[in-house]
Amino acid sequence: MTTAESSTTDFVLQAKNLNKAFGAVIAANEVNVAVPRGAVWSLIGSNGAGKTTFVNMVTGYLRPDSGTILFNDKDITGLEPRKITRLGISRSFQIPQLCAELTALENMLVSLSSANEQASFFRPAHSAESVANATDMLERFRIVDYRDRTMAELPAGVRKLLDIAMAITGEPQVLLLDEPTSGVAAEEKYPLMDLVMEALDGSNVTVMFVEHDMDIVARYSQRVLAFYDGQIIANDTPDNVMQDDSVRRYVTGGAVATAGGV
Amino acid sequence: MTNSRFFVPVCCVLIFAVLVGIGFIIPQWAMFLATMALAKGLVALGIVILMRAGLVSFGQGLYFCIGAYVSGLMANWTGITDIVLLSILGVLVSVILATICARLLSGYRGIFFAMLTLSLSMILYGALSKMSIIGGTDGLNVSAPTFLGYAPEGRALGFSLYFYTCLVSVIAGGLIRVYFNSERGLTALAIRDNELRVEYLGSSVKSAISSGYIMAAAVGGLGGVIAGLAIGHVDPEYAYWTTSGEFVFVAILSGFFSITAVFASSIVLEVVRSFSNLYFPNTWQLVLGVFLLIVILLLPNGLGSLFSKRRRKGGSE
Incomplete structure:
Protein backbone atom coordinates (compact mmCIF):
# COMPACT_ATOMS: atom_id res chain seq x y z
CA MET A 1 0.00 0.00 0.00
CA GLN A 97 -16.06 12.06 10.54
CA LEU A 98 -14.32 11.86 13.88
CA CYS A 99 -14.91 9.65 16.88
CA ALA A 100 -16.68 12.11 19.13
CA GLU A 101 -15.84 10.64 22.52
CA LEU A 102 -12.18 10.05 21.74
CA THR A 103 -9.50 12.69 21.98
CA ALA A 104 -7.66 14.00 18.92
CA LEU A 105 -4.70 11.78 19.86
CA GLU A 106 -6.92 8.72 20.21
CA ASN A 107 -8.53 9.43 16.85
CA MET A 108 -5.05 9.37 15.35
CA LEU A 109 -4.21 6.18 17.25
CA VAL A 110 -7.31 4.51 15.79
CA SER A 111 -6.25 5.47 12.29
CA LEU A 112 -2.69 4.29 12.94
CA SER A 113 -3.82 0.89 14.19
CA SER A 114 -6.27 0.59 11.29
CA ALA A 115 -3.41 1.29 8.91
CA ASN A 116 -1.70 -1.88 10.16
CA GLU A 117 -2.69 -4.94 8.21
CA GLN A 118 -4.22 -6.39 11.34
CA ALA A 119 -4.73 -4.47 14.56
CA SER A 120 -3.62 -6.45 17.61
CA PHE A 121 -5.68 -7.72 20.54
CA PHE A 122 -2.62 -7.39 22.78
CA ARG A 123 -0.43 -4.53 21.54
CA PRO A 124 -1.34 -1.45 23.61
CA ALA A 125 -2.99 1.29 21.56
CA HIS A 126 -1.15 3.85 23.69
CA SER A 127 2.31 2.33 23.25
CA ALA A 128 5.12 4.88 23.32
CA GLU A 129 5.84 4.29 19.63
CA SER A 130 2.21 4.73 18.55
CA VAL A 131 1.75 7.84 20.67
CA ALA A 132 4.95 9.31 19.22
CA ASN A 133 3.77 8.59 15.66
CA ALA A 134 0.32 10.01 16.33
CA THR A 135 1.77 13.11 17.98
CA ASP A 136 4.14 13.54 15.06
CA MET A 137 1.20 13.51 12.68
CA LEU A 138 -0.67 16.07 14.79
CA GLU A 139 2.46 18.23 14.74
CA ARG A 140 2.64 18.02 10.95
CA PHE A 141 -0.84 19.52 10.86
CA ARG A 142 -0.01 21.92 13.70
CA ILE A 143 -2.88 20.72 15.87
CA VAL A 144 -0.82 19.03 18.53
CA ASP A 145 -2.03 21.55 21.11
CA TYR A 146 -5.47 19.93 20.82
CA ARG A 147 -4.26 16.35 21.27
CA ASP A 148 -6.12 15.72 24.53
CA ARG A 149 -9.38 17.35 23.55
CA THR A 150 -12.50 15.58 22.34
CA MET A 151 -14.36 16.58 19.17
CA ALA A 152 -16.84 18.85 20.98
CA GLU A 153 -13.90 20.98 22.14
CA LEU A 154 -12.24 21.33 18.73
CA PRO A 155 -12.69 24.36 16.42
CA ALA A 156 -14.08 23.62 12.94
CA GLY A 157 -10.70 24.09 11.22
CA VAL A 158 -8.99 21.69 13.61
CA ARG A 159 -11.69 19.09 13.02
CA LYS A 160 -11.12 19.38 9.27
CA LEU A 161 -7.37 19.00 9.67
CA LEU A 162 -7.76 16.05 12.02
CA ASP A 163 -10.14 14.39 9.55
CA ILE A 164 -7.59 14.82 6.76
CA ALA A 165 -4.70 13.74 8.99
CA MET A 166 -6.58 10.52 9.76
CA ALA A 167 -7.13 9.93 6.05
CA ILE A 168 -3.43 10.14 5.18
CA THR A 169 -2.18 8.00 8.07
CA GLY A 170 -2.28 4.87 5.93
CA GLU A 171 -0.01 6.57 3.36
CA PRO A 172 -2.52 6.29 0.51
CA MET B 1 2.50 3.64 36.00
CA THR B 2 -0.75 2.51 34.39
CA ASN B 3 1.04 2.25 31.04
CA SER B 4 3.58 -0.21 32.42
CA ARG B 5 3.35 -3.73 31.08
CA PHE B 6 3.43 -4.97 34.67
CA PHE B 7 0.47 -2.88 35.81
CA VAL B 8 -2.27 -5.34 34.82
CA PRO B 9 -0.52 -8.49 36.16
CA VAL B 10 0.36 -6.76 39.46
CA CYS B 11 -3.23 -5.55 39.89
CA CYS B 12 -4.52 -9.05 39.11
CA VAL B 13 -2.24 -10.66 41.71
CA LEU B 14 -3.20 -8.09 44.34
CA ILE B 15 -6.93 -8.42 43.69
CA PHE B 16 -6.66 -12.22 43.71
CA ALA B 17 -4.79 -12.14 47.04
CA VAL B 18 -7.41 -9.86 48.57
CA LEU B 19 -10.29 -12.01 47.31
CA VAL B 20 -8.71 -15.23 48.62
CA GLY B 21 -7.96 -13.50 51.94
CA ILE B 22 -11.60 -12.50 52.22
CA GLY B 23 -12.54 -16.13 51.54
CA PHE B 24 -10.85 -17.20 54.78
CA ILE B 25 -12.96 -14.92 56.93
CA ILE B 26 -16.43 -14.84 55.40
CA PRO B 27 -19.11 -17.41 56.29
CA GLN B 28 -20.05 -20.16 53.88
CA TRP B 29 -23.28 -18.50 52.72
CA ALA B 30 -21.37 -15.36 51.82
CA MET B 31 -18.77 -17.42 50.00
CA PHE B 32 -21.49 -19.03 47.90
CA LEU B 33 -22.98 -15.60 47.25
CA ALA B 34 -19.57 -14.25 46.19
CA THR B 35 -18.95 -17.27 43.94
CA MET B 36 -22.26 -16.72 42.19
CA ALA B 37 -21.67 -12.97 41.95
CA LEU B 38 -18.28 -13.49 40.31
CA ALA B 39 -19.68 -16.14 37.94
CA LYS B 40 -22.48 -13.79 36.89
CA GLY B 41 -19.98 -10.94 36.75
CA LEU B 42 -18.09 -12.91 34.10
CA VAL B 43 -21.23 -13.06 31.97
CA ALA B 44 -21.91 -9.34 32.49
CA LEU B 45 -18.31 -8.68 31.49
CA GLY B 46 -19.24 -10.11 28.09
CA ILE B 47 -22.00 -7.52 27.74
CA VAL B 48 -19.53 -4.81 28.71
CA ILE B 49 -17.21 -5.96 25.89
CA LEU B 50 -20.09 -5.44 23.46
CA MET B 51 -21.18 -2.18 25.08
CA ARG B 52 -17.79 -0.71 24.28
CA ALA B 53 -18.60 -1.24 20.60
CA GLY B 54 -22.04 0.33 21.11
CA LEU B 55 -24.04 -2.90 21.31
CA VAL B 56 -26.06 -4.49 24.07
CA SER B 57 -26.85 -8.20 24.12
CA PHE B 58 -30.10 -9.15 25.82
CA GLY B 59 -29.33 -12.79 25.31
CA GLN B 60 -26.14 -13.61 27.20
CA GLY B 61 -28.24 -16.14 29.12
CA LEU B 62 -27.68 -18.29 26.02
CA TYR B 63 -24.02 -18.86 26.84
CA PHE B 64 -24.60 -18.88 30.59
CA CYS B 65 -27.03 -21.75 30.01
CA ILE B 66 -24.76 -23.57 27.58
CA GLY B 67 -21.87 -23.45 30.03
CA ALA B 68 -24.09 -24.74 32.82
CA TYR B 69 -25.57 -27.55 30.71
CA VAL B 70 -22.15 -28.59 29.43
CA SER B 71 -20.99 -29.03 33.02
CA GLY B 72 -24.17 -30.89 33.99
CA LEU B 73 -24.33 -33.16 30.97
CA MET B 74 -20.63 -33.95 30.93
CA ALA B 75 -20.73 -34.89 34.60
CA ASN B 76 -23.81 -37.05 34.14
CA TRP B 77 -22.98 -38.68 30.81
CA THR B 78 -19.23 -39.03 30.82
CA GLY B 79 -18.38 -38.80 34.51
CA ILE B 80 -16.07 -35.83 33.92
CA THR B 81 -16.17 -33.72 37.06
CA ASP B 82 -12.88 -31.91 36.81
CA ILE B 83 -13.70 -28.21 36.90
CA VAL B 84 -10.81 -27.18 34.67
CA LEU B 85 -11.84 -29.63 31.95
CA LEU B 86 -15.49 -28.66 32.28
CA SER B 87 -14.56 -24.98 32.03
CA ILE B 88 -12.57 -25.61 28.86
CA LEU B 89 -15.43 -27.59 27.35
CA GLY B 90 -18.02 -24.98 28.35
CA VAL B 91 -15.97 -22.19 26.81
CA LEU B 92 -15.26 -24.25 23.71
CA VAL B 93 -18.91 -25.06 23.01
CA SER B 94 -19.88 -21.41 23.65
CA VAL B 95 -17.18 -20.13 21.32
CA ILE B 96 -18.18 -22.56 18.54
CA LEU B 97 -21.83 -21.53 18.76
CA ALA B 98 -20.91 -17.83 19.00
CA THR B 99 -18.72 -18.11 15.91
CA ILE B 100 -21.74 -19.34 13.97
CA CYS B 101 -24.17 -16.78 15.48
CA ALA B 102 -21.68 -13.93 14.99
CA ARG B 103 -21.98 -14.28 11.22
CA LEU B 104 -25.65 -13.40 11.51
CA LEU B 105 -25.47 -10.89 14.35
CA SER B 106 -22.52 -8.80 13.17
CA GLY B 107 -24.71 -7.28 10.47
CA TYR B 108 -27.18 -5.82 12.96
CA ARG B 109 -27.02 -2.85 15.31
CA GLY B 110 -28.98 -1.30 18.13
CA ILE B 111 -32.32 -2.79 19.09
CA PHE B 112 -32.14 -5.31 16.23
CA PHE B 113 -28.94 -6.79 17.62
CA ALA B 114 -30.40 -6.82 21.13
CA MET B 115 -33.62 -8.53 20.04
CA LEU B 116 -31.82 -11.10 17.91
CA THR B 117 -29.56 -12.09 20.80
CA LEU B 118 -32.64 -12.31 23.01
CA SER B 119 -34.44 -14.51 20.49
CA LEU B 120 -31.47 -16.88 20.21
CA SER B 121 -31.43 -17.38 23.98
CA MET B 122 -35.19 -17.93 24.02
CA ILE B 123 -34.88 -20.56 21.29
CA LEU B 124 -32.50 -22.46 23.54
CA TYR B 125 -34.87 -21.96 26.49
CA GLY B 126 -37.76 -23.35 24.46
CA ALA B 127 -35.75 -26.29 23.16
CA LEU B 128 -34.40 -27.28 26.58
CA SER B 129 -37.84 -26.99 28.15
CA LYS B 130 -39.18 -29.57 25.68
CA MET B 131 -36.26 -31.98 25.92
CA SER B 132 -37.44 -34.38 28.59
CA ILE B 133 -34.39 -36.58 28.02
CA ILE B 134 -32.29 -33.96 29.82
CA GLY B 135 -34.90 -33.02 32.38
CA GLY B 136 -37.13 -30.59 30.46
CA THR B 137 -38.22 -27.66 32.61
CA ASP B 138 -37.03 -29.48 35.75
CA GLY B 139 -33.45 -29.48 34.52
CA LEU B 140 -30.89 -31.83 35.98
CA ASN B 141 -28.65 -32.15 38.97
CA VAL B 142 -24.91 -31.63 38.64
CA SER B 143 -22.31 -33.62 40.58
CA ALA B 144 -19.89 -31.77 42.83
CA PRO B 145 -16.75 -30.80 40.92
CA THR B 146 -13.24 -32.07 41.48
CA PHE B 147 -10.16 -29.90 41.24
CA LEU B 148 -7.34 -31.63 39.31
CA GLY B 149 -7.96 -34.82 41.26
CA TYR B 150 -8.78 -33.12 44.56
CA ALA B 151 -12.36 -33.93 45.66
CA PRO B 152 -13.26 -31.69 48.61
CA GLU B 153 -16.52 -31.80 50.57
CA GLY B 154 -18.42 -29.44 52.84
CA ARG B 155 -16.79 -26.06 53.51
CA ALA B 156 -13.64 -27.15 51.67
CA LEU B 157 -15.72 -27.65 48.52
CA GLY B 158 -17.26 -24.20 48.85
CA PHE B 159 -13.85 -22.63 49.43
CA SER B 160 -12.23 -24.52 46.54
CA LEU B 161 -14.98 -23.39 44.21
CA TYR B 162 -14.64 -19.82 45.47
CA PHE B 163 -10.85 -19.98 45.04
CA TYR B 164 -11.19 -21.32 41.49
CA THR B 165 -13.82 -18.70 40.62
CA CYS B 166 -11.58 -15.92 41.93
CA LEU B 167 -8.67 -17.29 39.91
CA VAL B 168 -10.51 -17.55 36.58
CA SER B 169 -12.31 -14.23 37.14
CA VAL B 170 -9.03 -12.44 37.76
CA ILE B 171 -7.36 -14.08 34.76
CA ALA B 172 -10.33 -13.34 32.49
CA GLY B 173 -10.58 -9.80 33.83
CA GLY B 174 -6.84 -9.24 33.30
CA LEU B 175 -6.95 -10.56 29.73
CA ILE B 176 -9.96 -8.42 28.90
CA ARG B 177 -8.24 -5.37 30.38
CA VAL B 178 -5.31 -6.06 28.07
CA TYR B 179 -7.80 -6.23 25.19
CA PHE B 180 -9.52 -2.99 26.25
CA ASN B 181 -6.13 -1.24 26.27
CA SER B 182 -5.12 -2.75 22.92
CA GLU B 183 -5.42 -1.42 19.40
CA ARG B 184 -8.49 -3.58 18.85
CA GLY B 185 -9.96 -2.33 22.12
CA LEU B 186 -9.59 1.29 21.05
CA THR B 187 -11.04 0.44 17.65
CA ALA B 188 -14.14 -0.92 19.44
CA LEU B 189 -14.61 2.44 21.16
CA ALA B 190 -14.20 4.13 17.78
CA ILE B 191 -16.89 1.86 16.31
CA ARG B 192 -19.21 2.95 19.10
CA ASP B 193 -18.61 6.56 18.04
CA ASN B 194 -18.37 6.39 14.27
CA GLU B 195 -18.62 3.09 12.46
CA LEU B 196 -18.43 4.70 9.02
CA ARG B 197 -15.07 6.30 9.78
CA VAL B 198 -13.62 3.06 11.07
CA GLU B 199 -14.57 1.30 7.80
CA TYR B 200 -12.98 4.14 5.82
CA LEU B 201 -9.78 3.75 7.83
CA GLY B 202 -9.53 0.19 6.57
CA SER B 203 -10.76 -1.79 9.59
CA SER B 204 -13.56 -4.33 9.40
CA VAL B 205 -16.38 -3.37 11.75
CA LYS B 206 -18.08 -6.74 11.28
CA SER B 207 -14.92 -8.56 12.25
CA ALA B 208 -14.48 -6.37 15.33
CA ILE B 209 -18.06 -6.99 16.44
CA SER B 210 -17.78 -10.72 15.76
CA SER B 211 -14.63 -11.04 17.84
CA GLY B 212 -16.24 -9.06 20.67
CA TYR B 213 -19.30 -11.29 20.56
CA ILE B 214 -17.16 -14.44 20.64
CA MET B 215 -15.17 -13.13 23.61
CA ALA B 216 -18.45 -12.32 25.35
CA ALA B 217 -19.66 -15.86 24.70
CA ALA B 218 -16.44 -17.34 26.10
CA VAL B 219 -16.76 -15.55 29.44
CA GLY B 220 -20.52 -16.24 29.43
CA GLY B 221 -19.90 -19.97 29.06
CA LEU B 222 -17.26 -19.88 31.77
CA GLY B 223 -19.66 -18.14 34.14
CA GLY B 224 -22.32 -20.72 33.33
CA VAL B 225 -20.01 -23.67 34.12
CA ILE B 226 -19.17 -22.19 37.52
CA ALA B 227 -22.78 -21.29 38.34
CA GLY B 228 -24.01 -24.76 37.38
CA LEU B 229 -21.41 -26.43 39.57
CA ALA B 230 -21.94 -24.02 42.46
CA ILE B 231 -25.72 -24.47 42.53
CA GLY B 232 -25.51 -28.19 41.69
CA HIS B 233 -28.51 -27.92 39.41
CA VAL B 234 -29.15 -26.56 35.92
CA ASP B 235 -32.46 -25.83 34.24
CA PRO B 236 -33.69 -23.88 31.19
CA GLU B 237 -34.21 -20.75 33.34
CA TYR B 238 -30.51 -20.05 32.81
CA ALA B 239 -31.40 -19.04 29.25
CA TYR B 240 -34.63 -17.20 30.13
CA TRP B 241 -34.84 -13.53 29.27
CA THR B 242 -35.06 -12.39 32.89
CA THR B 243 -31.71 -14.06 33.57
CA SER B 244 -30.20 -12.17 30.63
CA GLY B 245 -31.84 -9.03 32.00
CA GLU B 246 -29.89 -9.44 35.24
CA PHE B 247 -26.64 -9.41 33.31
CA VAL B 248 -27.69 -6.27 31.47
CA PHE B 249 -28.58 -4.74 34.84
CA VAL B 250 -25.07 -5.43 36.11
CA ALA B 251 -23.49 -4.07 32.92
CA ILE B 252 -25.48 -0.83 33.11
CA LEU B 253 -24.74 -0.51 36.81
CA SER B 254 -21.01 -0.86 36.20
CA GLY B 255 -20.64 1.05 32.92
CA PHE B 256 -17.94 0.04 30.48
CA PHE B 257 -14.87 1.76 31.85
CA SER B 258 -13.79 -0.52 34.67
CA ILE B 259 -13.63 -4.31 34.85
CA THR B 260 -13.41 -4.29 38.63
CA ALA B 261 -16.66 -2.32 38.63
CA VAL B 262 -18.40 -5.13 36.73
CA PHE B 263 -17.62 -7.66 39.43
CA ALA B 264 -18.35 -5.09 42.15
CA SER B 265 -21.73 -4.37 40.56
CA SER B 266 -22.49 -8.07 40.34
CA ILE B 267 -21.71 -8.42 44.06
CA VAL B 268 -23.89 -5.37 44.80
CA LEU B 269 -26.76 -6.95 42.86
CA GLU B 270 -26.44 -10.25 44.69
CA VAL B 271 -26.23 -8.54 48.09
CA VAL B 272 -29.13 -6.16 47.42
CA ARG B 273 -31.23 -9.01 46.09
CA SER B 274 -30.42 -11.36 48.96
CA PHE B 275 -31.16 -8.82 51.67
CA SER B 276 -34.13 -7.28 49.89
CA ASN B 277 -35.51 -10.77 49.46
CA LEU B 278 -35.12 -11.28 53.17
CA TYR B 279 -36.62 -8.00 54.36
CA PHE B 280 -38.94 -7.07 51.46
CA PRO B 281 -39.86 -10.44 49.98
CA ASN B 282 -42.62 -9.06 47.78
CA THR B 283 -41.06 -5.78 46.71
CA TRP B 284 -37.36 -6.54 46.31
CA GLN B 285 -37.47 -5.78 42.58
CA LEU B 286 -38.75 -2.33 43.52
CA VAL B 287 -35.70 -1.76 45.72
CA LEU B 288 -33.46 -2.95 42.92
CA GLY B 289 -35.17 -0.67 40.40
CA VAL B 290 -34.85 2.38 42.66
CA PHE B 291 -31.19 1.57 43.21
CA LEU B 292 -30.53 1.37 39.47
CA LEU B 293 -32.43 4.61 38.91
CA ILE B 294 -30.27 6.41 41.46
CA VAL B 295 -27.09 5.10 39.84
CA ILE B 296 -28.26 6.14 36.35
CA LEU B 297 -29.15 9.62 37.58
CA LEU B 298 -25.99 10.23 39.61
CA LEU B 299 -23.49 8.18 37.60
CA PRO B 300 -24.79 7.91 34.03
CA ASN B 301 -21.66 6.05 32.99
CA GLY B 302 -21.95 3.57 35.84
CA LEU B 303 -19.96 2.81 38.95
CA GLY B 304 -16.87 2.29 36.81
CA SER B 305 -16.72 6.00 35.96
CA LEU B 306 -15.73 6.58 39.59
CA PHE B 307 -12.46 4.76 39.04
CA SER B 308 -11.72 5.41 35.39
CA LYS B 309 -9.43 8.01 33.87
CA ARG B 310 -11.70 7.93 30.85
CA ARG B 311 -14.51 9.52 32.82
CA ARG B 312 -17.12 11.06 30.58
CA LYS B 313 -19.10 14.20 31.03
CA GLY B 314 -22.40 12.48 31.57
CA GLY B 315 -24.77 10.66 29.34
CA SER B 316 -25.75 13.65 27.26
CA GLU B 317 -22.94 13.25 24.73
Missing part, protein backbone atom coordinates in the same frame (compact mmCIF):
# COMPACT_ATOMS: atom_id res chain seq x y z
CA THR A 2 2.82 2.38 0.75
CA THR A 3 4.68 1.99 -2.49
CA ALA A 4 3.17 2.58 -5.86
CA GLU A 5 2.42 -0.67 -7.57
CA SER A 6 3.63 -1.16 -11.09
CA SER A 7 1.09 -0.04 -13.62
CA THR A 8 0.89 -0.56 -17.34
CA THR A 9 -0.27 3.05 -17.69
CA ASP A 10 0.71 6.28 -15.99
CA PHE A 11 -2.78 6.56 -14.59
CA VAL A 12 -3.28 5.66 -10.98
CA LEU A 13 -7.06 5.99 -11.19
CA GLN A 14 -9.39 5.56 -14.14
CA ALA A 15 -13.16 5.77 -14.33
CA LYS A 16 -14.74 4.36 -17.47
CA ASN A 17 -18.32 5.02 -18.50
CA LEU A 18 -19.61 5.42 -14.94
CA ASN A 19 -23.35 5.75 -14.59
CA LYS A 20 -25.39 6.19 -11.44
CA ALA A 21 -29.01 7.18 -11.00
CA PHE A 22 -31.12 7.72 -7.91
CA GLY A 23 -34.60 7.22 -9.28
CA ALA A 24 -35.14 9.94 -11.87
CA VAL A 25 -32.05 11.87 -10.76
CA ILE A 26 -28.97 11.06 -12.82
CA ALA A 27 -25.94 11.59 -10.59
CA ALA A 28 -23.35 10.17 -12.99
CA ASN A 29 -23.77 10.04 -16.74
CA GLU A 30 -20.98 8.36 -18.72
CA VAL A 31 -18.23 9.74 -16.51
CA ASN A 32 -14.77 9.08 -17.94
CA VAL A 33 -11.64 10.19 -16.12
CA ALA A 34 -7.99 9.12 -16.11
CA VAL A 35 -5.92 10.59 -13.31
CA PRO A 36 -2.11 10.50 -13.56
CA ARG A 37 -0.01 9.54 -10.55
CA GLY A 38 1.00 12.42 -8.31
CA ALA A 39 -1.49 14.89 -9.82
CA VAL A 40 -3.47 17.41 -7.80
CA TRP A 41 -6.92 17.82 -9.32
CA SER A 42 -10.03 19.58 -8.15
CA LEU A 43 -13.68 18.76 -8.74
CA ILE A 44 -16.08 21.65 -9.13
CA GLY A 45 -19.79 21.91 -9.80
CA SER A 46 -22.96 23.18 -8.25
CA ASN A 47 -24.76 21.18 -5.57
CA GLY A 48 -26.17 17.98 -7.02
CA ALA A 49 -23.83 18.04 -10.03
CA GLY A 50 -22.33 14.65 -9.15
CA LYS A 51 -19.00 15.47 -7.48
CA THR A 52 -19.62 13.67 -4.22
CA THR A 53 -21.32 10.80 -6.05
CA PHE A 54 -18.09 10.39 -8.02
CA VAL A 55 -16.05 10.39 -4.78
CA ASN A 56 -18.50 7.94 -3.19
CA MET A 57 -18.27 5.58 -6.14
CA VAL A 58 -14.48 5.65 -6.20
CA THR A 59 -14.28 4.98 -2.46
CA GLY A 60 -16.87 2.19 -2.47
CA TYR A 61 -19.70 3.90 -0.62
CA LEU A 62 -21.86 3.73 -3.76
CA ARG A 63 -21.78 1.05 -6.42
CA PRO A 64 -22.12 2.45 -9.95
CA ASP A 65 -25.06 1.19 -12.01
CA SER A 66 -22.62 0.52 -14.82
CA GLY A 67 -19.04 1.32 -15.73
CA THR A 68 -15.65 0.44 -14.31
CA ILE A 69 -13.24 2.00 -11.84
CA LEU A 70 -9.61 0.99 -12.17
CA PHE A 71 -6.94 1.59 -9.55
CA ASN A 72 -3.46 0.80 -10.82
CA ASP A 73 -5.26 -1.04 -13.62
CA LYS A 74 -7.05 -3.24 -11.12
CA ASP A 75 -10.85 -3.27 -11.21
CA ILE A 76 -12.13 -1.99 -7.87
CA THR A 77 -15.73 -1.34 -8.93
CA GLY A 78 -18.13 -2.05 -6.08
CA LEU A 79 -15.50 -3.17 -3.56
CA GLU A 80 -16.22 -2.39 0.10
CA PRO A 81 -14.80 0.92 1.40
CA ARG A 82 -12.35 -0.77 3.77
CA LYS A 83 -10.95 -2.93 0.96
CA ILE A 84 -10.49 0.13 -1.24
CA THR A 85 -8.81 1.95 1.65
CA ARG A 86 -6.48 -1.01 2.13
CA LEU A 87 -5.57 -0.90 -1.56
CA GLY A 88 -4.50 2.73 -1.20
CA ILE A 89 -7.43 5.08 -1.80
CA SER A 90 -8.30 7.22 1.18
CA ARG A 91 -10.79 10.01 1.74
CA SER A 92 -11.77 12.81 4.05
CA PHE A 93 -15.30 14.05 4.55
CA GLN A 94 -17.23 17.26 4.00
CA ILE A 95 -18.49 16.96 7.57
CA PRO A 96 -15.48 15.66 9.51
CA GLN A 173 -1.66 6.58 -3.17
CA VAL A 174 -4.86 8.48 -3.89
CA LEU A 175 -6.43 10.96 -1.50
CA LEU A 176 -9.93 12.30 -2.08
CA LEU A 177 -10.83 15.38 -0.06
CA ASP A 178 -14.52 16.25 0.03
CA GLU A 179 -14.78 20.02 0.42
CA PRO A 180 -11.76 20.44 2.69
CA THR A 181 -12.42 24.13 3.32
CA SER A 182 -16.19 24.08 3.78
CA GLY A 183 -17.30 25.29 7.20
CA VAL A 184 -13.91 26.91 7.76
CA ALA A 185 -13.58 30.67 8.30
CA ALA A 186 -12.52 32.53 5.14
CA GLU A 187 -9.17 33.61 6.60
CA GLU A 188 -8.36 30.00 7.59
CA LYS A 189 -8.93 28.47 4.16
CA TYR A 190 -5.53 29.18 2.65
CA PRO A 191 -3.58 28.22 5.80
CA LEU A 192 -5.57 24.98 5.94
CA MET A 193 -4.87 24.09 2.32
CA ASP A 194 -1.21 25.11 2.73
CA LEU A 195 -0.90 22.75 5.68
CA VAL A 196 -2.49 19.88 3.78
CA MET A 197 -0.28 20.39 0.74
CA GLU A 198 2.78 20.77 2.93
CA ALA A 199 1.98 17.53 4.75
CA LEU A 200 1.63 15.72 1.41
CA ASP A 201 4.70 17.33 -0.12
CA GLY A 202 7.12 14.78 -1.52
CA SER A 203 4.80 11.83 -0.98
CA ASN A 204 3.69 11.58 -4.65
CA VAL A 205 0.10 11.16 -3.48
CA THR A 206 -2.53 11.82 -6.10
CA VAL A 207 -4.99 14.33 -4.67
CA MET A 208 -8.51 15.04 -5.85
CA PHE A 209 -10.46 17.61 -3.90
CA VAL A 210 -14.04 18.79 -4.19
CA GLU A 211 -14.19 22.56 -3.80
CA HIS A 212 -16.58 25.47 -4.27
CA ASP A 213 -14.07 28.27 -3.71
CA MET A 214 -12.63 29.06 -7.16
CA ASP A 215 -9.63 30.88 -5.71
CA ILE A 216 -8.65 27.72 -3.84
CA VAL A 217 -9.21 25.71 -7.02
CA ALA A 218 -7.05 28.03 -9.09
CA ARG A 219 -4.28 28.15 -6.53
CA TYR A 220 -3.90 24.50 -5.56
CA SER A 221 -5.01 22.31 -8.45
CA GLN A 222 -3.15 21.47 -11.65
CA ARG A 223 -6.30 20.41 -13.39
CA VAL A 224 -10.02 20.88 -12.86
CA LEU A 225 -12.95 18.57 -13.51
CA ALA A 226 -16.19 20.51 -13.84
CA PHE A 227 -19.39 18.54 -13.19
CA TYR A 228 -22.86 19.42 -14.33
CA ASP A 229 -25.93 17.21 -14.26
CA GLY A 230 -23.86 14.10 -13.64
CA GLN A 231 -21.49 14.77 -16.55
CA ILE A 232 -17.98 16.14 -16.81
CA ILE A 233 -18.39 19.28 -18.88
CA ALA A 234 -14.76 20.42 -18.67
CA ASN A 235 -11.46 18.73 -17.90
CA ASP A 236 -8.58 21.14 -18.27
CA THR A 237 -6.20 23.51 -16.49
CA PRO A 238 -7.82 25.94 -14.01
CA ASP A 239 -7.37 28.92 -16.32
CA ASN A 240 -8.95 27.19 -19.29
CA VAL A 241 -11.81 25.75 -17.25
CA MET A 242 -12.61 29.15 -15.75
CA GLN A 243 -12.83 30.58 -19.26
CA ASP A 244 -15.00 27.76 -20.53
CA ASP A 245 -18.45 28.99 -21.52
CA SER A 246 -20.26 25.92 -20.18
CA VAL A 247 -18.47 26.20 -16.86
CA ARG A 248 -19.28 29.88 -16.58
CA ARG A 249 -22.89 29.22 -17.46
CA TYR A 250 -23.52 26.14 -15.28
CA VAL A 251 -20.94 26.19 -12.52
CA THR A 252 -19.30 29.46 -11.67
CA GLY A 253 -22.01 31.80 -12.94
CA GLY A 254 -21.48 35.54 -12.55
CA ALA A 255 -19.38 35.14 -9.42
CA VAL A 256 -16.30 34.08 -11.32
CA ALA A 257 -16.78 36.64 -14.00
CA THR A 258 -16.59 39.24 -11.27
CA ALA A 259 -13.79 37.57 -9.33
CA GLY A 260 -11.77 37.00 -12.45
CA GLY A 261 -12.48 40.47 -13.70
CA VAL A 262 -13.78 39.08 -16.96
